[in-house]
Amino acid sequence: MTEVRADYDGAWKEGVEQYFEAFLAFFFPEIQAEIDWPRGYEFLDQELQQLMRESEVGKQFVDKLIKVWLNDGKETWLLVHLEIQSQVDPSFAKRMFCYHYRIFDRYNQEVVSLAILGDNQANWRSQEYSYERWGCRLSLQFPIVKLLDYEAHWLELEQSDSPFAVLVMAHLRTQATTQDLAGRLRWKLSLIKRMYELGYSRDKIFQLFRLLDRLMTLPPDLDLDFKAEFERFEAKQEMRYITSIERIGIAEGIQQSIAQVLETRFKDVSPELIEQLNKIYDNPRLKHLLEKAITTESIVEFQQEFSQENTEN
Incomplete structure (x- = not known):
């Protein structure tokens, strides 16, 4: 079987960068509601990388640091530290703590750390790092979202117009078809066709197609089959948004x-x-x-x- 590597990190990184407000609205709506969106926000990824130069290489995770302003009328701002973790890592919670503290130490501002767990182990829900000895205790708890939990809400995902409903479905079906690439082809076609059926705009279909294409990777022979089938679909719909895919x-x-x-x-x-x-x-x-x-x-x-x-x- 031809080995293909799904670009989980690249797809999620691009999705968060393109749709940050929609990301929070989908996964953390209580946070989205408290941000002053007209004031804008700022990605501080270069600064984050400078702080984390000693981080391990080769882990599958996406680090984002975003400066946002609150809508409570106060001249205050906080930093949202976001990690998207696509495989089980016993040291994940400790890394979250280290990143959180270094960011706080660098900016002397409130830091909110959030995590998306995109692994395939249902019982792994790392969301706290702590230690205690001789009356001295340190602890960091952070909100997490477990993507596997959305399997139980699949029908809701199918009806949602959020770009992250599409990305979650693509993520889960990419994991599920690691050994069934023909099945992945069928799911990729199904998810993209669904965007047309829900009446997504041309630009939104373009943007999400790119994310799905990075995530739901196919070997060359099946990729040709996918393109041929999708061109036939667009011809029937008389909506040539993506054809030719090139x-x-x-x-x-x-x-x-x-x-x-x-x-x-x-x-x-x-x-x-x-x-x-x-x-x-x-x-x-x-x-x-x-x-x-x-x-x-x-x-x-x-x-x-x-x-x-x-x-x-």
């Missing part, structure tokens, strides 16, 4: 070129701008933006023109 690869290449040009010319490019660019799959528009990135006088001018185009579109 257009997604072209769009991603242009997105990367725009980001590279901006970062080379202006250095300080906000993650939010890159996030917005990565949601565009209109190739003519992306080519126009690439031309602007090359010719514009400043990053501020590029952002102004980009915002104006977003309003017009």
Whole structure:
């Protein structure tokens, strides 16, 4: 059997970056409700990596550090430390504690640590690190979400319009089909067809297709079968959103070129701008933006023109 490696980390990382508010609304709605979203948020991933240089290499997890503001009217802010863990790790809780403390020590601000457990062991629910001796006690408890628990709520996932309902279903079916790649092909087709049936917008289908494609990896022969079957489906629906699928690869290449040009010319490019660019799959528009990135006088001018185009579109 051809060995394929599902990109759990890449799919979840990109999903959180593209849909951070939707991520919290789906998994941690009580937190989402207390954030001042119009004020914006900021990913601090580079800072996190600097703090964690000594971290072990090769573990399957995604680390995110996001600065958010609260909507209680106070001039306060906190840091959301997020870990997405896709395999059992006995040292996970200790690592969560170490990261939490180092972030607090670096910023001297409140830190909220959250974890998504995406492994396939139902009884592993690591959510506390503590020790105590001679009256001295230290403890960190953090909220977790166990993806396996959503198997019992599959019908609710199928009816949800959240991008993370799709991602959770794809994650679970990717795990379940490690030894059944033909079954994975069928599930991949089923999940993507479902987005059309629920009336997802063209852009949303594009964005989620990319995440599913990274997660539900197929060997070359089955990938060709998938593309042929999906093109037949789109032809019947008279909705050629993704066909030909290669257009997604072209769009991603242009997105990367725009980001590279901006970062080379202006250095300080906000993650939010890159996030917005990565949601565009209109190739003519992306080519126009690439031309602007090359010719514009400043990053501020590029952002102004980009915002104006977003309003017009």
